[in-house]
Amino acid sequence: MSKPKQGFRYKELAGEIERKILDGTYRPGEKLLSIRKLHKQSNLSISTVYKAYVELETMGLVEARPKSGYFVNPVALQQLKVPVHKKQPPIPQKVSLSSMINSVVSAINNPGFLPLGNTAVDTELLPSKHFFRILKDLSLKDVKSMISYSLSEGDLELRRQLALRTLGVLKAITPEDIIITNGCTEAVALALLAISQPGDTIAIETPTNFSFLQLLKELGVLVMEVPTDPRHGVDIKELENVLRRNRIKACLFMPNFHNPLGAIMPNDNKRHLVRLLNRYEIPVIEDDISAELYFEEHRPIPLKAFDERDLVLTCSSFSKTLAAGLRIGWIIPGNRFKGKIQRLKAGMTVSTSTLNQYLVTRFLASGAYERHMRSLRTALKKQAIRTTLAVKEHFPPDTRLAVPRGGSFLWIQLNQKVDTVKVYRKALEHNISIIPGVVCSNSGQFKNYIQISYGAPFTPRMEQGIKTLGQLIFDAYDR
Template sequence: MKLIATAQDSGETLYEQISQHISRLIEQGTLRPGERVPSVRRLSQQQNVSIATVMQAYRLLESRGFLEARPQSGYFVRLRHWRPPAEPEISKPRPVPATIKTGALMMRVMEAIRDPSLVRFGAALPSPELLPTEKLNRTLSAASRRNPELSNSFDPPPGNTALRNQIARRAIDTGCELSPDDIMTTFGGQEALHVCLRAVAKPGDTIAIESPTYFGILQVIESLGMKALEIPTHPRDGVSLEALAYALEQQPVKACLFVLNYNNPLGSCMPDENKRQLVEMLAAKEIPLIEDDIYGDLSHAQERPRTAKSYDQKGLVLLCDSFSKTLAPGYRVGWTAPGRFKEQVAYYKLVSTVATASLPQMAIADFLANGGYGHHLRKVRREYAHKVQLFTEAICKYFPEETKVTRPTGGHVLWLELPAQVKAVELFELALGEKISIAPGPVFSARQRFDNFIRLNCANPWTPALENALLRLGRLVGRLQEAGSK
């Protein structure tokens, strides 16, 4: 029987399809631990694919811990196949709005993020080796030579036309029908969130957010003098719609600000059907939704999920995004499609930063048009899936058994629930002593909860030094657990 569909059918490469079939056979018990898997030659003949493709699939399965290569004998199912650890449960935040005070801990975490002498598990930065930096920089200089005048004149809102054209084209993949006129460019995703929030709410208003959520979201709400209402959020499916519906009955929620695709730090992804219901629920109450889709392109499969914006009939969804996670964190190019709030958003953009820098916008527009963005995404999706897997396995090996870990299907961060005795802030300080930075749980909560949780960034290149840092971190967790039990 031929196992494999054509690559075009599923959008995945042949070797990924082969590796998935073999891993399924292992999980189902058809291929058992210690058994030899079909030889490379046999499988290549059977499936009518090249030897190189099968080799690539087997190497991938080896790196993911399914197979082991035995010299002169071929590939075998690994004897002790790794089992994923337990997952954290849905969060249970207090159902009343909080005034946020991010305070000194956040500043300490930010300092550690900037320190290049540390092993940086703390910042959710993309992997430098996976960014097309040289190509982008060449594109940037070519753009400035080709159009010196445009590169040094400023481009007030809505921003660079060529870039907005490219963004509108790519939005088709997210299920959205956007025209370039619907889009405004910004300085990164953070500015997009900031101007959208200002456009829909004022100081003292309550904003519903996920629990936990990205600390930059807490900071922007704090800086605008608004309050945060944390909604129970499941590590796989995201915000509980039931809990949100109840919260909307009880509290005067002015707007929602959610990261629906691969939330940072949870990695949760709201199923598309729930997104549709969410948009309907908010539309019935005329409540705006700011949707931060900065990780949406980083699905681990070769297809990305839809956005809530794609279900928006009333112009109430303000979609925010940026190229910081996929192409260039340093170029600071982001954008928003703010629906019916277009004028207010343009006004706040104008009064805060006037215009987005011209040259980085031109370079990203050219890269999207001619630089092979699709090919680039296929590569980073595979790589992040692999890195997250390697980290999860290492955590199983080096951290106490009670550690719970999320199973994200996109992005490059893991959220860990450590044994109850371990205080994340104490671990953060001890880890700095070991030259390792982590992000402690309390910075992801309006009320500094999650005190035995941490977020780890898995994007860094996997090296023996990095694995050793995970081993040392795991030992620290073990020591704190022991000390806490006494």
């Protein structure tokens, strides 16, 4: 491994101290080594050590006390316990959407609400100025070429840029292996349409992204909810039991920064899972939309990297990283399903918006993507820690949540006495949106869980919102 550039040493040092705070080596409230002592001990310059401490301070992990030095934040993140889920035996079920979903979606989209329920990344963190410049530089000739159809499989240069971005992640992906779609949603829908018929059973994780439940209902399929761990993703043993006893047509999983859990499957689990599904010849549709929002060193790899039977269909989009409204997503379907998916895409939407593909292609080709992603990841990580600290401080002490390793939201377990549908309704009265756990399941599970987002900058208004939410949760104990 090459040494980090001088300018990034402080980030590396901050990361090392952060890990020691989160794993409990440093205790809450403990004084850090003085800047001078750490400079001597580490051989790093005074300014590098100072910048590392300031970085930790902006994350909220340490605090500076005048004339005394830097101290670990006394609110202890390492004492947080990971949520636990009671397992329910999986059975195939028709999708019966929670009656709450419409209300939840309209609250998420209400611009007057504090967006704790909005899992999208705030536009403040997205490269709107860069898109504005690209639009301003368009010539009439460019515009003329953009008001006609694009190729049904998508613009070749965009697919080439995407193929280049799979280097080191997936082997031998060419532009011909990729189909551009209207967001990740269309990619998932095309995959389901290509593989399943109404009445088939699809294995999904529980909890799951509630918009999957909406889609699966419209497709008329049954769902089998497989218990999923907030740290390690889908329970492979449970899945194996399900496969042994049922005819499963396909799986729909989110192995990297699962929505709503934030779980990330370890590579060994991914390998094991794909091997199992390959053995049963069952296709798996993976939603990889949040994989690039990682807070550690490397991008987590998709299930497709382990696929030996051409049975993994990888779906993603730029909705979490660049611009949800441009609706640019893609699918890497593999050769088995590519022809069918291409025909479905052509038959249903002809092609994806030419102008929107152009904007994203120009952005990728400019080389700005990596820089943008570095700052987006840094901002999200700070927001994640700030939001987690605020939850720890303002929610009841028996609250459970896993400190996220990426993504843009927290999955929070509250005391069993708390009905989060009631908390959700009360929160709306305070103009705060949250996602109550019940909408993330087809079987009414997760009544005492909520999902909240840290996709927007952590402001005093945000902190006040979390404080108010904490109070509503305390009040719910007495009802």
